Amino acid sequence: xxxxxxxxxxxxxxxxxxxxxxxxxxxxxxxxxxxxxxxxxxxxxxxxxxxxxxxxxxxxxxxxxxxxxxxxxxxxxxxxxxxxxxxxxxxxxxxxxxxxxxxxxxxxxxxxxxxxxxxxxxxxxxxxxxxxxxxxxxxxxxxxxxxxxxxxxxxxxxxxxxxxxxxxxxxxxxxxxxxxxxxxxxxxxxxxxxxxxxxxxxxxxxxxxxxxxxxxxxxxxxxxxxx
Amino acid sequence: xxxxxxxxxxxxxxxxxxxxxxxxxxxxxxxxxxxxxxxxxxxxxxxxxxxxxxxxxxxxxxxxxxxxxxxxxxxxxxxxxxxxxxxxxxxxxxxxxxxxxxxxxxxxxxxxxxxxxxxxxxxxxxxxxxxxxxxxxxxxxxxxxxxxxxxxxxxxxxxxxxxxxxxxxxxxxxxxxxxxxxxxxxxxxxxxxxxxxxxxxxxxxxxxxxxxxxxxxxxxxxxxxxxxxxxxxxxxxxxxxxxxxxxxxxxxxxxxxxxxxxxxxxxxxxxxxxxxxxxxxxxxxxxxxxxxxxxxxxxxxxxxxxxxxxxxxxxxxxxxxxxxxxxxxxxxxxxxxxxxxxxxxxxxxxx
Numbered sequence: 001x002x003x004x005x006x007x008x009x010x011x012x013x014x015x016x017x018x019x020x021x022x023x024x025x026x027x028x029x030x031x032x033x034x035x036x037x038x039x040x041x042x043x044x045x046x047x048x049x050x051x052x053x054x055x056x057x058x059x060x061x062x063x064x065x066x067x068x069x070x071x072x073x074x075x076x077x078x079x080x081x082x083x084x085x086x087x088x089x090x091x092x093x094x095x096x097x098x099x100x101x102x103x104x105x106x107x108x109x110x111x112x113x114x115x116x117x118x119x120x121x122x123x124x125x126x127x128x129x130x131x132x133x134x135x136x137x138x139x140x141x142x143x144x145x146x147x148x149x150x151x152x153x154x155x156x157x158x159x160x161x162x163x164x165x166x167x168x169x170x171x172x173x174x175x176x177x178x179x180x181x182x183x184x185x186x187x188x189x190x191x192x193x194x195x196x197x198x199x200x201x202x203x204x205x206x207x208x209x210x211x212x213x214x215x216x217x218x219x220x221x222x223x224x225x226x227x
Numbered sequence: 228x229x230x231x232x233x234x235x236x237x238x239x240x241x242x243x244x245x246x247x248x249x250x251x252x253x254x255x256x257x258x259x260x261x262x263x264x265x266x267x268x269x270x271x272x273x274x275x276x277x278x279x280x281x282x283x284x285x286x287x288x289x290x291x292x293x294x295x296x297x298x299x300x301x302x303x304x305x306x307x308x309x310x311x312x313x314x315x316x317x318x319x320x321x322x323x324x325x326x327x328x329x330x331x332x333x334x335x336x337x338x339x340x341x342x343x344x345x346x347x348x349x350x351x352x353x354x355x356x357x358x359x360x361x362x363x364x365x366x367x368x369x370x371x372x373x374x375x376x377x378x379x380x381x382x383x384x385x386x387x388x389x390x391x392x393x394x395x396x397x398x399x400x401x402x403x404x405x406x407x408x409x410x411x412x413x414x415x416x417x418x419x420x421x422x423x424x425x426x427x428x429x430x431x432x433x434x435x436x437x438x439x440x441x442x443x444x445x446x447x448x449x450x451x452x453x454x455x456x457x458x459x460x461x462x463x464x465x466x467x468x469x470x471x472x473x474x475x476x477x478x479x480x481x482x483x484x485x486x487x488x489x490x491x492x493x494x495x496x497x498x499x500x501x502x503x504x505x506x507x508x509x510x511x512x513x514x515x516x517x518x519x520x521x522x523x524x525x526x527x528x529x530x531x532x533x534x535x536x537x538x539x540x541x542x543x544x545x546x547x548x549x550x551x552x553x554x555x556x557x558x559x560x561x562x563x564x565x566x567x568x569x570x571x572x573x574x575x576x577x578x
Contacts, residue, residue, distance in 0.1 A: 124274050125313040127300035129376045130330030135301075139326075143317045 002200040007175050008184060012204055015180040018092060018167075019160035022099035023153050026107050030152065033104075034111035034145075035137065039123075056105040060165030063101055067170045071097070088170075095171035095178050099160035106159055107152040114148015115141060147223055154216035158209055181205050228252055228380060228412035234270055234280035234290075243267070243436040252412035253403075255423045255430030255444065263436040264416050268384045271414070272307055273300035284380060304335070306373035308402075310385040312365035314357040320368050321353045327376025335377050338409050346405055347371050363394040367401060374405055381406055381413040387422055396496055396578020399425050420448060421460060421498070421577075452501060452548060453531035459501035459546045463574070464494055474517065474571050480541035485517040486574040496577040501535065503573035504547040507566040508557050516568040520545075524563045527554065534559070538567060 004012075033052055037045065055063055071078045071088050081088060088094045118141060126136045164182040171178035173187065185201045188194030230249040236242075243263045256264050269275030270282060270290070279292040284305070289298050306327060314323050324340060344350055347367045352360065357368060366386060373381055383402060387395040403426055406413045415426040423430055424444045432440040432447065440447075452459040468475035468489040475489040486497065505516065522538035522545070529535075534554040538545045547567055549559070559565065 119311075119313065121309055121311065121313045122315060124272075124300070125307065125309065126315070126326065127274070128272050128303075128305060128307050129327030129372065130301045130304070131326075132299075132301055135330070140315060 002196065002203065004200060004204075005197070007179075008197070008201060008204075010176045011179050011181050011184040011201070012208075014092060014095075014178070015161055015182075016208075018095045018099055018163075018180055019157045021096045022103060022160045022163075023107075023157045025096060026100045026104050026156060027149070027153060030104060030107035030111055030156075031142075031149065033108050034115055034148075035141070037108070038112055038115040039141075052108050053105045055102050060098075060102050060163065060167075061169060064098055064166030064169030067094070067098060067101065067166065071170065090170075090172045090174065090178060092171065092178055095163070095167045095180060098166035098170050099163040102163055102166050103156040103159040107156040110152030110155055111145055111148045114145035114151070117148075118144045147220060150216060150219050150223070154212050158212045161205065161208055161212075181208075228254075229283075229285055230271070230380075230414075231283040232270075232280070234277035234282060236266060236270070236275070236277045241436055245433075245438050247431065247438050247441065249414070249431065251429050253406075253427045253429070254414050255427035256414060256416045256433055257418070257420070257423050257430045257447070258433035259418050262434045264418075264433050265384060266436075267433065268307065268382050268414075268416055271303075271380070271382060272305050273298060273303050301330070304331075304376075304378050305380045305382060306376045306378035307382045307384055308366075308370050308373050308386040310388050312357075312362075312369040312389075314360075314365055314368055314372070316356075316358055318357070319353070320349065320355050320357055320360070323357055323368055324349070324353075324371050324375055327372055327378075331375075331377045337377055338375060340375065343371050343375055343405070343409075346408065347401060362390050363398060366390060366394075366398055370398075370401060370405060374409055374411060378411060381411050382416065383413055383426075384416045385418070387417070387419070393578050395422070396425075399578075400494075402426065420444075420451065421462070424448060424460075424462060425496075449528055449530070449535055449546070452535055452546075453533060457500050457502070458548055459535060461499040461501065461545050462577075463497045463499060465490075465497055466495075467493060480543035482520070482541070484569075484574070485571045486576075487572045488574070488576050490576050490578075492578075497574045498577055499545070499569065499574055501546050501548040503569060504545070505568045506536065506547060506549055506553075506557060506559070507568060510566055511568070514568055515570075517571040518567075518569040520567045520569070522565055522567050524559055524561055524565060526561045527559060538565075540567070 037049055069075050071094065073082065088097065122140055123136050126140045131139065162182055167180065168183060173179050173183045181201055181204065185198050188198035228251065233246045235244050243266050245267065256267060258264050266275055270277050276297060277290060281288065282290040288296050289303055290296060315326065328336065344353065349367060349371060352364060357365065360368065386402065387398060390398060417423055428444055430442065430444055430447065431438050448459055465477040465479060468477050471485065474485045474487060476483045476485055520540045522540045525537040525539050527534050527536050532551050533548050534551050536547045536549065536559055538547060
């Protein structure tokens with residue numbers, strides 16, 4: 001019999017919360033990064049591109065370890081935050097940051113593809129019609145890259161649901177606090193009696209991913225129809 | 228309008244240098260593609276930065292490398308009608324039309340939506356999306372959008388090139404009349420001499436990154452007669468035809484012209500090549516050509532081994548061409564009376 005324990009429900013809720021927060025947190029930064037890479041010409045652009053894409057190729061565990069070094073008690077950012085009374089390591093917020101960093105390149109990539117498909121002349125037209133660059137950004141670039149934004153957000157959300165390596169290092173695996181679905185599955189899989197429980201969470205995982213993909217399709221079709 | 232311009236810009240294998248003053252409210256920039264026309268347009272609008280130089284519009288400095296001035300496009304109030312309509316696909320026709328209007332300072336708003344919509348015949352389209360409009364409709368919306376931004380100068384950068392022939396000549400009256408009606412000076416950029424002659428009287432010829440000539444369109448058309456495979460193109464505006472024995476008779480000057488094709492539109496445009504006219508010294512007794520016009524020679528101009536002949540037929544003017552020996556044999560000089568024969572099929576309908 002497949003059933004969920006209260007700890008499983010906590011893990012599901014936490015996973016959704018972390019994925020949502022990570023996506024929401026990354027979205028403005030992802031949009032700005034995609035804008036800079038697509039439309040601006042500046043020194044060090046290649047470096048920015050490399051930096052943005054690095055998490056895509058690095059093992060998540062490595063990212064987690066770097067984050068731990070940065071945000072930990074002895075890390076320079078960690079120390080600063082500590083002074084402000086903020087502790088991130090081993091809280092759900094650390095899981096959000098881990099997911100945000102790991103999923104960031106996927107988000108930027110999708111938004112970038114959306115932005116690259118915008119006809120440059122549309123932007124020029126808006127400028128000659130009296131729009132400042134930020135006005136063009138909000139009234140032409142943003143609405144025309146909305147598909148990329150939606151695709152990137154869904155991808156990022158789905159990726160965050162599955163984040164494991166970086167999360168376990170910076171947030172740990174504390175049931176009810178930082179234990180997301182993948183971490184809970186990991187726990188069940190390592191215990192001799194957890195097979196059914198692991199399977200149940202796997203099914204939940206599949207269902208959640210399907211829902212995200214389905215939502216993406218529905219929203220995408222709606223936008224296409226509106227066009 | 229007066230534009231003073233001294234600019235220089237280098238690309239990898241292209242170097243643009245221009246130093247001139249452009250005056251007049253309807254001026255053309257003519258030349259083959261790759262000659263630097265679009266770069267000039269970009270410089271006027273602020274979309275392309277010259278390496279060095281200065282650009283003044285009606286005395287106001289738009290760009291000066293010496294003084295470190297480079298007004299951004301939104302402050303120049305120079306609108307563009309591009310080759311492709313470049314309509315915002317996420318906005319309705321009305322949203323597109325009002326895009327520039329909303330961003331124009333209230334003090335500069337002289338043209339309002341309702342008047343323009345009526346002039347351009349866009350009433351029924353206002354609430355539609357722009358993606359399903361026809362090519363001609365899109366270009367009319369693009370024109371309306373540019374005009375409603377209440378610019379002090381309108382740049383038309385090959386606005387007709389993406390349209391087929393029929394549409395091209397349907398849009399031209401709009402381009403011209405709207406700008407004139409609302410008093411907006413324009414620069415018309417094109418590689419088509421016929422378009423130029425319909426849109427402007429005065430033009431700059433651009434080639435190889437240089438302004439090689441400033442001349443009148445008429446003068447340019449005559450000077451190109453020699454090298455052009457179609458000769459000099461006479462443009463005739465004809466009214467409503469009357470069917471005659473399977474042909475169409477149009478009122479023209481003091482008489483009538485017979486053509487094989489007709490146009491149901493009022494004020495239809497026809498072209499007639501200078502090569503399609505045969506000149507007679509005396510009235511030929513019988514001739515297959517359906518149009519025989521008695522004309523007076525106003526003047527002649529040389530064009531290589533040919534001679535262009537400017538003819539007056541009543542109040543109308545035509546240009547014909549003959550080879551130089553024919554001109555001397557017939558003794559064609561200003562003031563001679565001659566007959567010009569034109570086949571009914573020689574008139575080609577434009578649009």
